[in-house]
Amino acid sequence: MSGPIVDLGPASSGPAFHPTVDWLRTRRPVCQGVLPDGSVVWLVTRYEDVRAALADPRLSLSKRHAKGWKGFGLPPELDANLLNMDAPDHTRIRRLVAPAFRPHAIERLRPRVERITEELVAALRPLRETELVGSFIEPLTLRSVCELLGVPLDDQMDLRRWNTEMLSETEGAPEARDNIVRLMRRLIRRRRTEPGDDLISRLVVARDQDGVLSEDELTSLIFLVMVAGYMSSANFIGLAVLSLCGDSAQLAALRSGAAPIGPAVSELLRYDTPEAVAPRRFPVVDMDIGGVRIRAGEPVVLVISSANRDPRRFPDAQRLVLDRAATNLSFGHGPHYCLGAALARLQAETGIAALVRSLPGLRLAQPDAELVWLPSFRFRGLCELPVTWDTVA
Structure with a gap:
């Protein structure tokens, strides 16, 4: 038996998150919990259970299998995306967009990402402190993913503001969501009349000439690539x-080169991943996870952050070890492995290396306890990150 339902209360993305899920993994690795939005879900927290569940075809991402799920809703124009699909629809759409995200294709973006990074770092060098999310991190990730998509700079700033408002679930969220839908439609119309060498143009051709996408799937896919491609990477950096x-x-090992940036990014992802939990799943049949019986349709939440700190998989799991070799689950596992993993790595490796190299003595400008976190259980991230550094003579 899983025991009584756990009320997660304010254990959102902030400092309380890791102690809470560590306790669950140790004492109640598969149990029911109430999320901050009131949703009752099954929480799965051990590495072996999470990894197996990520690839289990009995766990569906489609909401048509859901029973009693509240959750965060999107309009049809944004909801027909890969995070809500199983095969064969998931396979069809993923196959269409996957070539643009393969490592060799993303590598062609490297000069542009490095140029954006250098522009942003150059603006910071004369300063002694900044709020890093707004001045460097989000501009880097947003501009680089919009380079891939072909989104004009004027639209990028609107998207950033509206997306923040939509995810806040405040009174302005519905208007922000409608603005995003209008932006997606405007970008699609523009590429129908003025096609270019970008991902939106290729997806429009797939919709209009090849007929492999519905209009809602087209809009939703562009939205997912755009938002996931910048927000998750921004939160991670x-x-x-x-x-x-x-x-x-x-930090000194990374700055000196003793810790190479590639493995360091992998370990930093393991230590604190922005995708704290995977998208909810719904069993299509009654099934057991970790020895606990879960009924068909009951929402299952796989806690990636907890799995990545499971000491049975990662010795000394609570410690940051930049040359750690073990593979983690930050990009998922199985058929839903993160499509944008190569782009996220490029953004993170370029951005983190530039900050560490260019801002000597980089440190927080205020105590940890005063940092403001995203009000979310699913996503871990900071609303602001004030930092300071030593000026270069």
Whole structure:
């Protein structure tokens, strides 16, 4: 038996998150919990259970299998995306967009990402402090993913503002959501009349000439690539900087080159991943996870952050070790492995390396306890990250 339902209360993305899920993994690795939005879900927290569940075809992402799910809703124009699909629809759409995200294709973006990074870092060098999310992190990730899509710079700033408002679920969220839908439609119309060498143009051709996408699937796919491609990476870079500022030895190893940036990014992702939990899943049949019986349709939430800190998989799991070799679950596992993993790595490796190299003595400009976190259980990230550094003579 899983025991009584756990009320997660205010254990959102902030400092209380890791202690809460660590306790669950140790004492009640598969149990029912009430999320901050009132949804009752099954929480799965051990590495072996989470990894197996990520690839289990009995766990569906489609809401048509849901029973009693509240959750965050999107309009049809944004909801027909890969995070809500199983095969064969998931396979059909993923196959269409996958070539643009393969490592060799993303590598062609490297000069542009490096150029954007250098422009942003150059603006910081004369300063002694900044709020890093707004001045560097979000501009880097947003501009680089919009380079891939072909989104004009004027629209990028609107998207950033509206997306923040939509995810806040405040009174302005419905208007922000409608604005995003209108922006997606405007971008599609523009590429229908003025096609270019970008991903939106290729997807419009797939819709209009090849007929492999519905209009809602087209809009939803562009929205998912755009928002996931910048928000998740932005949240991660912020978490990585926070982790490094809290561990001077690891920061020094990265700055000196003793810790190569590639493995370091993997370990920083394991240590504090922005996708704290995977998208909810719904069993299509009654099934057991970790020895607990779960009925068909009951929402299942796989806690990636907890799995990545499971000491049975990662020795000394609570410590940041930049040369750790073990593979983690930050990009998922199985058929829904993160499509944008190569782009996220490029953004993170380029951005983190530039900050560490260019801003000597990088450190927080205020105590950890005063940092403001995203009000979310699913996503971990900072609303603001004030930092300071030593000026270069």
